Every structure is written in C-alpha cells, then in structure tokens.
Amino acid sequence: MNHLAVSMCGLSLAVAALATPAVAQEDPAKKTQTARTFWGVSAEKFEYRYSDSDEELAVIEGDAYYGTDELKFRWLFEGEWEEAHNAWETLENQFVGQVPVDDFWDAKAGIRIDTPEGPDRVYSVLGLTGLAPYWFEVDTNLYVSDEGDASVDFEAEYELLITNYWIASATFESLVAFSEDQEIGVGKGLNSTEVGLRLSYDLIARSFSPYVGMVYERKYGDTADLAWDSGGSTEDWFAVVGARLSF
Amino acid sequence: MNKCILAVVLAGLMPFQVFASEYDISVDRVQIDTGDFVKEGIGYNGASPGPVLRFREGEEVTINVTNNLDEMTSIHWHGLILPFEQDGVPGISFPGIKPGETFTYQFPIVQAGTYWFHSHSGFQEPNGAYGAIVIEPEGREPYRYDREYVVQLTDKHPHSGDRIMRNLKMSADYYNRQQQTVGDFIDESGEKGFMATLRDRMMWGDMRMMKMDIEDVQGFTGLINGKGPDQNWTGLFKPGERVRLRFINSSAMTYFDVRIPGLEMTVVQADGNNVQPVNVDEFRIGVAETYDVIVHINDEKAYTIFAESMGRSGFARGTLAPEEGMTAEVPDRRDAPLLTMADMAGHVMDHGDMDGMDHGEMTDMNHGDMKGMDHSDMEGMDHGGDSLPEDPFYANGSGLIPTAANGGKFLSYQDLKAQKPLYEDREPTREIELRLTGNMERYEWSINGIKYEDADPIVLQYGERVRFKFVNETMMTHPMHLHGMWSILEVGEGKWNPLKHVVSVAPATTVYMETEVDAPGQWAFHCHLSYHAASGMFRKIVVEGGPDSPVADGKQSGNQGGES
Incomplete structure (x- = not known):
C-alpha cells in the first residue's frame, strides 16, 4: 500500500510537470500545427525461458511512456515468474522522468519498487539511456535502496540486420553492488551478468516480432555464495521463445 | 457578417468582374481503397481525392466548406495568392472549421495554372483530405x-x-x-574489400547516421x-x-x-x-x-x-x-x-568535425552566378562520387543526384526559367538565413535549431524584397513552402528566375529564394513533409504594414537581420 502511494506521488509530480504551460504560447497555431505529446507501450522481452536444469520462467520486460520531446514520463516493468514456485522471482516497477541531455542521450530520475516473493525494496533511480556510437543501445542506472545500499546496472544491446525483417540482437546486462544486502541475495561487487542472443522476425510492422534465442546467466562472488546457500544455481543456460511487442 | 462586408467591399472594388462562382465542399469520413488495402480516411464530397476545382482567372469564388467530421478541419488553397484570412491555416489565418459548421471562403482568383487544396489540420491531409485546383487563364495559354x-x-x-x-x-x-544488412556488407566486401567496407560502416556508425535515410x-x-x-x-x-x-x-x-x-x-x-x-x-x-x-x-x-x-x-x-x-x-x-558523405556535409559542418570543409566558401559559391558555379574548387573533398552528373541543387557527390532511366535528360531546378516575369528584378532589401536543422534519431525537426513551439515569428515589412538563404544541415530533403507570397527561386537567371510555392532543399546544400513581400497579414511557412512540419520545422510569418498602413515603405535598404 505504501509503495503504491509512493508511486502515485511520483506519477502526479510528473503529470504536473508535463501540464506546466511552455513559454511562447501566444500563437494559437503552435497548438494546431504541431504534434507535441506522444505515448507508446512496448515489451522488449515477452518470453518463456527453459533452463538446462529444467527451470521454467516467464519473463516480461517492458515500458510505457507519455510525454514530449523535452520530458517523458516512463513506467518500466520487469518481471520473472518462476513456474516451479508459482512466484515472482523478480518484480520491478520503475517510475521515472526522462529528459534529453545530448543529441543521443537521455537522463532519467525516479523511483523503483521491487515487490517479488520475499523482502521488498524501494530505490531511488538515476539513469542514463541512449545510443552510443556504432549503434549500441545503452541503459545504465544507479540505484540507492531504502536500506541505504547502492548498486549500478548496465545494459547494452546491438541489433544485427540479417535482412530488414530478420533481426539478430545481442544483449549484455550486468549488476554491480557497492554493499551487501544479504536479505535479497545481493553480495558486494559484481553480482551477475546476463548475455542473450535472439533472432526475431518482424511479423506485423514492428508491433509483433516473435523470436527464439538463448540466454546465459551467471552469478559471481558473494552473490553466487548467497545463491548457493539458498539452494539456487549460479550459472544457467536458457532457451527462450517469445516476442517483441510495441503499440 | 464580416464575410458580407468583405463581399460588398470586393464587389465595389471590382465593378467589371464578370465571373463569380460558388462551390460546396463537404469534409467527410471516407473509405480509401488502394488495391493493396482499404483504409478509413478523410475526403471531400465523399471521396479521396476530392473533386478537381476548376476556376477562371479573374473570377470571384465562393466556397462553402461543411465539416461533417467530429473534429476541427480547414482547407488551405495551396499556391493561391489570396487575403490571408482565406488561407485556411487554423491559428494563423482563422480559427478553423468546427464540427457541423459551414465556413465560407471567398476570394478573387488572380492567377492561372495547376494548384491543389488540402486540410491544414492535424494529419487530415495524409489521411486523404486533398484535391486539385485548375485555373484557366484569362488570356490564351502560350502552348x-x-x-x-x-x-x-x-x-x-x-x-x-x-x-x-x-x-x-x-x-x-x-x-x-x-537499412543495410549483413548481406549488403558481404556483397560490398566482395566488391570493395572487407576492411574498406568495415571502415565505411564504422564511419557512419560513429556518426550514428544511416545512408539509407x-x-x-x-x-x-x-x-x-x-x-x-x-x-x-x-x-x-x-x-x-x-x-x-x-x-x-x-x-x-x-x-x-x-x-x-x-x-x-x-x-x-x-x-x-x-x-x-x-x-x-x-x-x-x-x-x-x-x-x-x-x-x-x-x-x-x-x-x-x-x-x-x-x-x-x-x-x-x-x-x-x-x-x-x-x-x-x-x-x-x-x-x-544511398546517401554519401557529401549529403552529410551539412550535418558534419554543424558539428564542426570536418575542418577541411569551409562553410563560408560554400555560401560564397552559391552567391555568385549559379550557372557559372563550378564545383572544381571543391575537388579537394573526396566524396567518392566518381562520374555523377553535376547539379548545383545537390551537394557535389550527393547520392541523391537523379539520372534519367533511359540515360536522357533529367529536369533540374536550373532548367526552370519564367515564361513571363511577374516582378521586376531588383536587389533584395535584406537576407534572412534559415538553417534547416534536426535530430533524426529523436525525429525532431527545426529551423535554426529551434522548433516552432519555441520560436518567435519571422517579421517582414510590406514592400521589402527578402532574400531567404536556406542552409540544409540535415541529411533529409526538405520541400519548404511559403504561404501567401511567391518564392522566386534563385537559379542565376535574374528576372527569369522561376516563381514557385515550394522550394526543395537537398541535404548539405544552400539554396536561395527571394520574396516580394506584397501580402499583408500572417502566413505559415514550413517544410511540407507532414511529419517534419508537425515536429517543428514550421514558422509563422508576420507581414507588417501594407496598403492601408502608414508604415508601408517599399525601400528599406540596409535593413539587416535574421529571424527576429
């Protein structure tokens, strides 16, 4: 309930910021002749994962935004549903405001609320997202939790066009924590990396692109020990099948 | 009732007017069948495209436009010279036409030729709201x-x-x-070598720009x-x-x-x-x-x-x-x-990465007689374009330079010479530089780096002759459209320079046009690519003074300045 209140608060702040009238409003044609607010809903990952140890996961990674060129409000969602335990292994909601800071880069700030099976966490988020030279899509964030622990994640994606409809995408994700948060299985230092390779086909415009692929996940150091202790694995290979969605 | 007064005034001004015709146009939701797909759209008199309106030069037309949509609409008479209140741009000429309302346009036809009309509201035009206008001349056609x-x-x-x-x-x-694919890479490697192809991809990738844009x-x-x-x-x-x-x-x-x-x-x-x-x-x-x-x-x-x-x-x-x-x-x-590095030059110059190329030199070249313009002094720049034909309206070595399919003659802007000049040739009273700018990755388009929503209007004085200098710093081609007044395209032919209403500016080129500011009021000025205009490549132009105003002064030499 508390988390909900926090997120609603963030939402209303962002909405208020969007509603603030811009300067130079006197020309009515600025309203009739320009398109200024936009929205979009997409799921970069919407997939089922089968691990080499017979673990099965349903994974969604998506976002929805509303806003202008100057300010967007974005809701990012990440969830991993574990079939065997009937539980959310990961369940993250981020609510961020996003502003351009360069031709190719946006800064993000907001709040992240984790409510998976087990202890919850609320984080403040400061992030950078954009397009690096040579077409690498990069997203990186600094998180500080309500327990005072800081961590950084880094994601990069590269799309290789086999044809203009068959697209191979390579992804890399990593998480580094600056302090231990044993309760949620986070050790100090490099926590984990995930490498993915997916082959998709744009079936309906860019709205529906089914794919198959594989994902390799690995945990390191103290994090790996924590996982080991709680009976989890430290290294997994997954076969994935899913679709990229965009509306 | 304003319309009535206007009509009376106009009638008084034109006692010898012979023709007057009235047209009714309804704006409707229609089905558009392209043979490939059927799509709900917007049309006129129940169809898209709408009717061909046939006017006669010298007549006074009355056009009743009834909006049968559930949203605002408008009709802009593209290329017609008319009082600004009749120009049909919501927020600039008039408030627009509300659902269920009938708006009556009334204006004299002072020109002949082929034109068209379209909605200037939202994306109604791409959705089907357009039609043709044919105006018969008063005299004989010269052909x-x-x-x-x-x-x-x-x-x-x-x-x-x-x-x-x-x-x-x-x-x-x-x-x-x-977009370029792995297959293209392999093919190109076979032709030009793997390293050359990789270098090429790295160069474009470094800029985060695409040749296929x-x-x-x-x-x-x-x-x-x-x-x-x-x-x-x-x-x-x-x-x-x-x-x-x-x-x-x-x-x-x-x-x-x-x-x-x-x-x-x-x-x-x-x-x-x-x-x-x-x-x-x-x-x-x-x-x-x-x-x-x-x-x-x-x-x-x-x-x-x-x-x-x-x-x-x-x-x-x-x-x-x-x-x-x-x-x-x-x-x-x-x-x-494929676009080449030459097409990217405006963008690169903007970012100052390419020292060998001097922006000033390029503009000097264009200032002179266009016909005499020779690109040989630009040979220092390697654009990779080997034996492409020359056309001063494309960057030297541009990938966009067209060639005729049969190897014959392809029309260039420099072939266009007015049949009969409308205006006497005179020196422009001032120059206004308009850099066409944008961020392709964000799909933001602007003029002088400023989007319409953040821009002040461009203020012109009635009676001046303004020289517009377009500098295209993007890698897209922009058809720039000035409402209400002619765009006299600089092709180096003096008084024979052609009159246009759209001037296309290719990537990395500088194009000049002059405008006799002879239409008081406020006008729209924008890139005619619908999604570029809507994302900010748009300006309001205000013409101050006029026949009824004491401020009007035809000779404002030495009045310098760009966009106010």
Missing part, C-alpha cells in the same frame, strides 16, 4: 494541347497520420525497411488520382494529340521521379507558373510541387506513367492509352540510392 488530365500523386499509408507520427517518435527508423515513411502505396498501381488510372487520348498532364504531388512524405517510357515530356509549368518549355525524359517532383508537362503522342499504343519514389521504396503507376483497358509494360524499380 497548344488537345486534352488535359490532372495526375495527382500521393503516398497512401495503411497507418493513420497520428500513428505514423507516434511511431516515428518512438523509433525514427520505424518505417525504414531499406532517404524515405522516413515507407510501406505506402503510390496513388495516381486515388488509384493504386493495380487499379491503374488511365487517361485516354487519340493518336496525334498533345496531352497536357498536370502533375501534383500531394504526398505526405514522398518525392517521386516521374517518367513515361517512350515519350518525351515538355515541361511548361512549375508550381502553377509558366516556364520556358524544357524537354525532359524524367523529372523529380518534390512534396507539394506541381509540374505541367505536354506529351505529343503519335502511336496508337499505351504508355505507362511511372512514378518511382526517390528512395525507391514504392511507386505509383497509371496509363495513357488510346482505349480503356490497354496497358504498357510497368518497369521495375531501380536500386535505392
């Missing part, structure tokens, strides 16, 4: 023809305008299906007079006849390269104004431009009107035939062109 057809091109897309705009904002390459919105079906390639619009002729074709490009986003294999075309008019006839095999028609051509057909056979999009992602096709049902071969589309 002979036996029959005529309007050939109105458009790029009908299965997505609505709002959806397209939204998708482009989410991902600027959403509709680009001509020529058509932002692909996936359309090209239409001629509302008919897709399979529906094959057909114009009939009798052998021996001269047929006048009034080409109008009503596309939202697409330039077309037009040819009629087997026939030479004589271009007699551009943007409604007669030009000295030029024989061509092919011509490129920018968005919102018009070209009138005359073809002399002797043989009793069919001919294909083939309009390939500039980026070759689509085409429109029609037929000229002695009998209904006859067809001619439809050519294959040629390979898609």
Whole structure:
C-alpha cells in the first residue's frame, strides 16, 4: 500500500510537470500545427525461458511512456515468474522522468519498487539511456535502496540486420553492488551478468516480432555464495521463445 | 457578417468582374481503397481525392466548406495568392472549421495554372483530405494541347497520420525497411574489400547516421488520382494529340521521379507558373510541387506513367492509352540510392568535425552566378562520387543526384526559367538565413535549431524584397513552402528566375529564394513533409504594414537581420 502511494506521488509530480504551460504560447497555431505529446507501450522481452536444469520462467520486460520531446514520463516493468514456485522471482516497477541531455542521450530520475516473493525494496533511480556510437543501445542506472545500499546496472544491446525483417540482437546486462544486502541475495561487487542472443522476425510492422534465442546467466562472488546457500544455481543456460511487442 | 462586408467591399472594388462562382465542399469520413488495402480516411464530397476545382482567372469564388467530421478541419488553397484570412491555416489565418459548421471562403482568383487544396489540420491531409485546383487563364495559354488530365500523386499509408507520427517518435527508423544488412556488407566486401567496407560502416556508425535515410515513411502505396498501381488510372487520348498532364504531388512524405517510357515530356509549368518549355525524359517532383508537362503522342499504343519514389521504396503507376483497358509494360524499380558523405556535409559542418570543409566558401559559391558555379574548387573533398552528373541543387557527390532511366535528360531546378516575369528584378532589401536543422534519431525537426513551439515569428515589412538563404544541415530533403507570397527561386537567371510555392532543399546544400513581400497579414511557412512540419520545422510569418498602413515603405535598404 505504501509503495503504491509512493508511486502515485511520483506519477502526479510528473503529470504536473508535463501540464506546466511552455513559454511562447501566444500563437494559437503552435497548438494546431504541431504534434507535441506522444505515448507508446512496448515489451522488449515477452518470453518463456527453459533452463538446462529444467527451470521454467516467464519473463516480461517492458515500458510505457507519455510525454514530449523535452520530458517523458516512463513506467518500466520487469518481471520473472518462476513456474516451479508459482512466484515472482523478480518484480520491478520503475517510475521515472526522462529528459534529453545530448543529441543521443537521455537522463532519467525516479523511483523503483521491487515487490517479488520475499523482502521488498524501494530505490531511488538515476539513469542514463541512449545510443552510443556504432549503434549500441545503452541503459545504465544507479540505484540507492531504502536500506541505504547502492548498486549500478548496465545494459547494452546491438541489433544485427540479417535482412530488414530478420533481426539478430545481442544483449549484455550486468549488476554491480557497492554493499551487501544479504536479505535479497545481493553480495558486494559484481553480482551477475546476463548475455542473450535472439533472432526475431518482424511479423506485423514492428508491433509483433516473435523470436527464439538463448540466454546465459551467471552469478559471481558473494552473490553466487548467497545463491548457493539458498539452494539456487549460479550459472544457467536458457532457451527462450517469445516476442517483441510495441503499440 | 464580416464575410458580407468583405463581399460588398470586393464587389465595389471590382465593378467589371464578370465571373463569380460558388462551390460546396463537404469534409467527410471516407473509405480509401488502394488495391493493396482499404483504409478509413478523410475526403471531400465523399471521396479521396476530392473533386478537381476548376476556376477562371479573374473570377470571384465562393466556397462553402461543411465539416461533417467530429473534429476541427480547414482547407488551405495551396499556391493561391489570396487575403490571408482565406488561407485556411487554423491559428494563423482563422480559427478553423468546427464540427457541423459551414465556413465560407471567398476570394478573387488572380492567377492561372495547376494548384491543389488540402486540410491544414492535424494529419487530415495524409489521411486523404486533398484535391486539385485548375485555373484557366484569362488570356490564351502560350502552348497548344488537345486534352488535359490532372495526375495527382500521393503516398497512401495503411497507418493513420497520428500513428505514423507516434511511431516515428518512438523509433525514427520505424518505417525504414531499406537499412543495410549483413548481406549488403558481404556483397560490398566482395566488391570493395572487407576492411574498406568495415571502415565505411564504422564511419557512419560513429556518426550514428544511416545512408539509407532517404524515405522516413515507407510501406505506402503510390496513388495516381486515388488509384493504386493495380487499379491503374488511365487517361485516354487519340493518336496525334498533345496531352497536357498536370502533375501534383500531394504526398505526405514522398518525392517521386516521374517518367513515361517512350515519350518525351515538355515541361511548361512549375508550381502553377509558366516556364520556358524544357524537354525532359524524367523529372523529380518534390512534396507539394506541381509540374505541367505536354506529351505529343503519335502511336496508337499505351504508355505507362511511372512514378518511382526517390528512395525507391514504392511507386505509383497509371496509363495513357488510346482505349480503356490497354496497358504498357510497368518497369521495375531501380536500386535505392544511398546517401554519401557529401549529403552529410551539412550535418558534419554543424558539428564542426570536418575542418577541411569551409562553410563560408560554400555560401560564397552559391552567391555568385549559379550557372557559372563550378564545383572544381571543391575537388579537394573526396566524396567518392566518381562520374555523377553535376547539379548545383545537390551537394557535389550527393547520392541523391537523379539520372534519367533511359540515360536522357533529367529536369533540374536550373532548367526552370519564367515564361513571363511577374516582378521586376531588383536587389533584395535584406537576407534572412534559415538553417534547416534536426535530430533524426529523436525525429525532431527545426529551423535554426529551434522548433516552432519555441520560436518567435519571422517579421517582414510590406514592400521589402527578402532574400531567404536556406542552409540544409540535415541529411533529409526538405520541400519548404511559403504561404501567401511567391518564392522566386534563385537559379542565376535574374528576372527569369522561376516563381514557385515550394522550394526543395537537398541535404548539405544552400539554396536561395527571394520574396516580394506584397501580402499583408500572417502566413505559415514550413517544410511540407507532414511529419517534419508537425515536429517543428514550421514558422509563422508576420507581414507588417501594407496598403492601408502608414508604415508601408517599399525601400528599406540596409535593413539587416535574421529571424527576429
């Protein structure tokens, strides 16, 4: 309930910021002749994962935004549903405001609320997202939790066009924590990396692109020990099948 | 009641007026069938495209426009010289036409030629709200023809305008299906070597720019007079006849390269104004431009009107035939062109990475006599364009320089010379530089780096002659459209410079046009690519003074300054 209140608060702040009238409003044609607010809903990952140890996961990674060129409000969602335990292994909601800071880069700030099976966490988020030279899509964030622990994640994606409809995408994700948060299985230092390779086909415009692929996940150091202790694995290979969605 | 007063005043001013005609246009939801797909859209009098309005020079027209939509609408009379309140741009000329309301336009027709009309509200125009205007001259036409057809091109897309705009904002390459692939890399490696190809990809990748960025919105079906390639619009002729074709490009986003294999075309008019006839095999028609051509057909056979999009992602096709049902071969589309580093020069200059190229030098060159303009002094820059033909309206070595499919004559802006100058030639009173700017990745378009929503209007004084200097710093081609006043395109022909209403500015080029500021009021000025205009490549122009104002002064020499 508390988390909900926090997120609603963030939402209303962002909405208020969007509603603030811009300067130079006197020309009515600025309203009739320009398109200024936009929205979009997409799921970069919407997939089922089968691990080499017979673990099965349903994974969604998506976002929805509303806003202008100057300010967007974005809701990012990440969830991993574990079939065997009937539980959310990961369940993250981020609510961020996003502003351009360069031709190719946006800064993000907001709040992240984790409510998976087990202890919850609320984080403040400061992030950078954009397009690096040579077409690498990069997203990186600094998180500080309500327990005072800081961590950084880094994601990069590269799309290789086999044809203009068959697209191979390579992804890399990593998480580094600056302090231990044993309760949620986070050790100090490099926590984990995930490498993915997916082959998709744009079936309906860019709205529906089914794919198959594989994902390799690995945990390191103290994090790996924590996982080991709680009976989890430290290294997994997954076969994935899913679709990229965009509306 | 204002309209009544206006009518009375106008009637008083024109006691000898003979013609006066009244037209009714309804704005309706319609079905558009392209042969490839059926789409809900907006049309006039129940159809898209709307009717061909035929006016006579010198008459006073009254047009009652009834809005049957559940949203605001408007009609802009593209290229017509008229009082600004009649120009049809909501927020600039008038408030717009509310649902259920009838708005009466009334204005004198002071010109002749081929024009068109379209909605200036939201994305109604890409959604189908457009039609043609043909104005018969008061006197005789300076050329002979036996029959005529309007050939109105458009790029009908299965997505609505709002959806397209939204998708482009989410991902600027959403509709680009001509991107370079692994296969292209392998092919090119075979030709040029692996390292050279890799270096090339690295160079473009470093800039985060694409060579294939020529058509932002692909996936359309090209239409001629509302008919897709399979529906094959057909114009009939009798052998021996001269047929006048009034080409109008009503596309939202697409330039077309037009040819009629087997026939030479004589271009007699551009943007409604007669030009000295030029024989061509092919011509490129920018968005919102018009070209009138005359073809002399002797043989009793069919001919294909083939309009390939500039980026070759689509085409429109029609037929000229002695009998209904006859067809001619439809050519294959040629390979898609690729932008070169030359097309990127404006962008690179903007970012100051390329020291070898001097911006000032380029502008100096364009200042001089265009015909004498020689690119030899630019040879220091290696653009990789080997034996491409020269055209001062494209960057030297540009990948966009068109060539005729049969190896013949391709029309260039520098071929356009006015048939009869409308204005006396005089020195411009001042120059206004307008840099065409944008961020392709974010799909933001602007002028001088400022989007319309953040910009002040451009203020002109009635009676001055302004020289506009367009510097295209983007890698897209922008058809710039000034409402209400003629754009006198600088082609280096002095008083024979042609009058246009759309001036196309290719990537990394500087193009000049002059405008006799002879229309008081406020006007729109924008890139005519629908999604560029809507994202900010737009300005309001305010003309201060005028016949009724004491401030009016025709000679304002030395008045310097850019955008206020």
